[in-house]
Amino acid sequence: MIKESSPGAGQPKTQTADFAVVRATGVHKAYGDAGVLTGLNLEVPRGETITIFGPNGAGKTTLLRVLGSLTRPDRGEIAINGFSLKEQAAFARSTIGVVMHSSLLYGDLTARENLRFYGKLFGLGDAEDRIETLARRLNVAHRLDDKVRDLSHGLEKRVSFVRALLHRPRLLLLDEPESGLDQNTLGIFEELLAEFRAGGGATVLVTHSLELGLALSDRIAILGGGRIVFDDRSENVTIEELPEIYRRFTGEVS
Amino acid sequence: MKISLGPVWAVAKKDLLLEVRNREIVVSILVFSGLVFIIFNFAIELTRVNRDTVGPGVLWVAFIFAAILGLNRSFIIEKDGNALEGMMLSPIGRDTILVGKTLGNLLFMLAALVVLFPVFTALFNVNVLKPEIIVIAALATVGLATTGTMFAALSVNTRAREIMLPVLFLPIAVPILIAAVEGTAQITQGGNWSEAAEWLQILAAFDIVFVIAALLTFQFLLED
Numbered sequence: 144m145i146k147e148s149s150p151g152a153g154q155p156k157t158q159t160a161d162f163a164v165v166r167a168t169g170v171h172k173a174y175g176d177a178g179v180l181t182g183l184n185l186e187v188p189r190g191e192t193i194t195i196f197g198p199n200g201a202g203k204t205t206l207l208r209v210l211g212s213l214t215r216p217d218r219g220e221i222a223i224n225g226f227s228l229k230e231q232a233a234f235a236r237s238t239i240g241v242v243m244h245s246s247l248l249y250g251d252l253t254a255r256e257n258l259r260f261y262g263k264l265f266g267l268g269d270a271e272d273r274i275e276t277l278a279r280r281l282n283v284a285h286r287l288d289d290k291v292r293d294l295s296h297g298l299e300k301r302v303s304f305v306r307a308l309l310h311r312p313r314l315l316l317l318d319e320p321e322s323g324l325d326q327n328t329l330g331i332f333e334e335l336l337a338e339f340r341a342g343g344g345a346t347v348l349v350t351h352s353l354e355l356g357l358a359l360s361d362r363i364a365i366l367g368g369g370r371i372v373f374d375d376r377s378e379n380v381t382i383e384e385l386p387e388i389y390r391r392f393t394g395e396v397s
Numbered sequence: 398m399k400i401s402l403g404p405v406w407a408v409a410k411k412d413l414l415l416e417v418r419n420r421e422i423v424v425s426i427l428v429f430s431g432l433v434f435i436i437f438n439f440a441i442e443l444t445r446v447n448r449d450t451v452g453p454g455v456l457w458v459a460f461i462f463a464a465i466l467g468l469n470r471s472f473i474i475e476k477d478g479n480a481l482e483g484m485m486l487s488p489i490g491r492d493t494i495l496v497g498k499t500l501g502n503l504l505f506m507l508a509a510l511v512v513l514f515p516v517f518t519a520l521f522n523v524n525v526l527k528p529e530i531i532v533i534a535a536l537a538t539v540g541l542a543t544t545g546t547m548f549a550a551l552s553v554n555t556r557a558r559e560i561m562l563p564v565l566f567l568p569i570a571v572p573i574l575i576a577a578v579e580g581t582a583q584i585t586q587g588g589n590w591s592e593a594a595e596w597l598q599i600l601a602a603f604d605i606v607f608v609i610a611a612l613l614t615f616q617f618l619l620e621d
Binding site: 211212213215233234236237239241243245246247248249250251252256260261263264265266291306 | 403404407408411414415418419474477478479480482483484485486487488489490620
């Protein structure tokens with residue numbers, strides 16, 4: 144039985160000052176006989192944004208789910224901000240913000256009620272100012288008192304970003320965050336991501352858009368066969384070269 | 398295992414707010430139970446002799462089937478927008494989430510009983526508004542809400558969740574159902590606290606066992 148300590152129980156002893164935000168070693172995850180992650184290794188330091196590309200079914204979303212401790216890996220070690228996901232998952236989760244395909248919001252609650260609820264789950268005393276500030280930043284403050292069900296997909300996505308940033312995470316896990324965002328909001332999102340990075344936050348971004356992924360990240364990686372098959376600094380790769388690299392490592396056209 | 402009351406109440410309060418807005422869980426329990434009461438009222442020829450013995454069975458069987466509808470609904474709202482995963486991504490433990498859901502379900506079931514007891518009393522002319530029966534109902538509801546939430550959490554990610562929940566839940570709920578029916582029948586037939594004590598003790602014992610089992614297993618029920 145895995146014992147999980149919680150953030151309220153005091154700082155665990157194993158966290159050190161000098162750590163990678165993400166350190167995943169030999170991660171395996173299979174669904175039935177199908178191995179989705181097969182010995183994946185990944186390290187993301189503070190202040191770095193890494194974009195992970197890969198064809199459908201390559202395991203990108205599974206990787207994000209494993210890093211977010213939604214899915215337990217079959218084998219391997221993962222530490223987020225120095226907290227082992229096996230023993231200190233609650234501490235790790237308190238430092239992670241996630242934007243997934245689904246909004247993770249209750250359609251019949253207003254955006255503000257949803258955000259207050261998540262504020263409580265993350266132990267934020269009074270989250271009102273933080274909600275207002277982030278909502279204004281993402282240009283969704285005027286719809287905070289509307290039910291999420293009544294918001295467009297793009298507005299719902301913006302509320303998802305507010306939810307993900309509410310507790311000042313140190314790691315962002317983003318699964319195709321650009322979907323549903325208009326150009327204006329995409330620009331705001333890019334600014335927020337740059338600020339987050341400047342503040343030392345790390346981001347693991349999954350997208351099918353080679354152009355966006357390359358532009359937003361310090362590092363790009365390609366997932367194939369359940370592990371990282373290509374990993375390089377973004378400045379070493381041009382947008383003209385990237386489709387060919389993608390084809391070479393995945394066997395598919397981007 | 399460390400469960401804080403703040404997040405537990407936050408989860409339960411969120412469920413209450415959703416219920417106030419949608420009225421899906423309590424209303425489905427009320428409508429289903431009410432219909433069963435009416436059907437049985439016509440289907441069974443009730444006499445002064447048999448209504449005190451048959452009535453408690455109708456009351457609890459109707460309530461337990463209706464409770465299944467409510468339990469299923471309480472997790473279906475979590476799948477909408479994948480909000481359950483949103484909670485699972487927060488630092489609160491899986492056990493805290495499920496204790497909060499159990500508290501919410503318990504409150505919904507008790508609220509439904511508050512309406513159903515007078516309705517049942519009026520339709521069957523069997524007075525169940527007695528302190529002994531209210532204590533029996535409270536104890537039975539704790540057990541039903543705890544085990545029901547446990548199996549609803551287990552079945553929510555299965556394709557046939559509407560079938561899975563009753564298949565898993567009802568066999569486990571049988572001891573509670575028997576104790577509730579027998580205890581209620583003792584009182585409707587003119588018994589008092591001492592005659593119902595045996596069933597009250599059985600209900601309390603099952604509650605303790607089920608609450609401990611739930612607290613020990615909750616953290617594993619929402620794993621992928």
